[in-house]
Amino acid sequence: MIVVVTGASGVGKTTVGVALARRLGWPFLDADDFHPAANVEKMRRGAPLTDDDRRPWLDAIGRELARRAAEGDDVVLACSALRRWHRDALRAGARGADVRFAYLRAEYDEIDRRLRARTGHFMPESLLRSQLDTLEPPDPVEALAVDAAAPVDAIVEAIARGLTLLPAAQWQS
Numbered sequence: 001m002i003v004v005v006t007g008a009s010g011v012g013k014t015t016v017g018v019a020l021a022r023r024l025g026w027p028f029l030d031a032d033d034f035h036p037a038a039n040v041e042k043m044r045r046g047a048p049l050t051d052d053d054r055r056p057w058l059d060a061i062g063r064e065l066a067r068r069a070a071e072g073d074d075v076v077l078a079c080s081a082l083r084r085w086h087r088d089a090l091r092a093g094a095r096g097a098d099v100r101f102a103y104l105r106a107e108y109d110e111i112d113r114r115l116r117a118r119t120g121h122f123m124p125e126s127l128l129r130s131q132l133d134t135l136e137p138p139d140p141v142e143a144l145a146v147d148a149a150a151p152v153d154a155i156v157e158a159i160a161r162g163l164t165l166l167p168a169a170q171w172q173s
Contacts, residue, residue, distance in 0.1 A: 001074045001075075001097070001098040001099075001100065001165075002065055002068070002069065002074070002075050002076075002077060002090075002094055002097050002098065002099045002100070003020065003024075003026075003075070003076045003077070003099075003100050003101075003102060003159070003163060003165065004076075004077045004078075004079055004081060004087070004090060004099060004100070004101045004102070005017040005020065005076065005077070005078045005079070005102050005104060005159075006079060006080060006081040006082075006087070006101055006102065006103050006104065006138070006143065007080065007103055007104035007105065007106070007148065008080065008082065008106075008111055008131040008132055008135055009080060009111075009131050010106075010111040010112075011104040011105070011106045011111055011148040012104055012148050012152070012155070013078035013079070013080070013104060014030055014032075014078045015152055016078075016102075016104060016148075016152060016155050016156060016159070017030070017076050017077065017078035018078075019152050019153070019155075019156045020076050020102075020156045020159055020160070021075075021076040023156050023160065024074070024076065024160070024165060026073075026074045026075055026076050027068075027073060027074075027075050027076070028075075028076050028077075028078070029061075029064065029075055029076070029077045029078070030077075030078050031057070031061055031077060031078060031079035031080065031081075032078075034057055034060045034061045034064070035057050036056060036057065036060075038053075039053050039054075039057060048130035048131075048134070051083075051085075054086065055089075058086060058089040058090065058093065059089075059093065061077070061079065061090060061093065062089060062090060062092065062093015062094065063093065065077070065090065065093050065094040065097065065099075066093055066094055066095045066097075069094050069095060069096075069097035070095075077090075080131070081101070082131065082134045082135045082136065083134060083135075083136045084136050084138070084142075087101060087138065087142065087143075100143075100144075100163050101138055101142060101143035101144070102143060102144045102146055102159045102162070102163065103137065103138050103143040103144065103145045103146065104146055104148040104155070105137065105145050105146070105147060105148060106147070106148035106149055107149075108132065110148070110149055111132075111148075144158075144159060144162040144163055146158050146159060146162070
């Protein structure tokens, strides 16, 4: 199974994804690691990515998901997957693997506060508006929506329960 933790930059995808992977005992992948250097440089300059910029990035992630699925690996992936077609591309790239999405939702002010406090990341807070303008929030059938303002442990448990990733006996009270 592949669990994709989605949402705009700054909602906590990596933090939640790492914690969820640890909780499940699965490997963690960060989609940021798959960006071509040109994409990273573009974002560093404060220019939003286009769909044409995102295609090779999503293709690279899809190839890795397909490889992991073919090897029988379960994986947690942190990936913005802002548009429906991005999520469809990840599903298609995984070649029939069980892909489930957890969408971290947050208000602009909360995300902006987090981005302004973050250091060492190529994505500047100036791109938040473009991320939210691009965002097509998944519907409840497509993804489990979780409030990103909740504590990380609570988010992880909500995802584990909501996507039935663990038997009920392993849920934390």
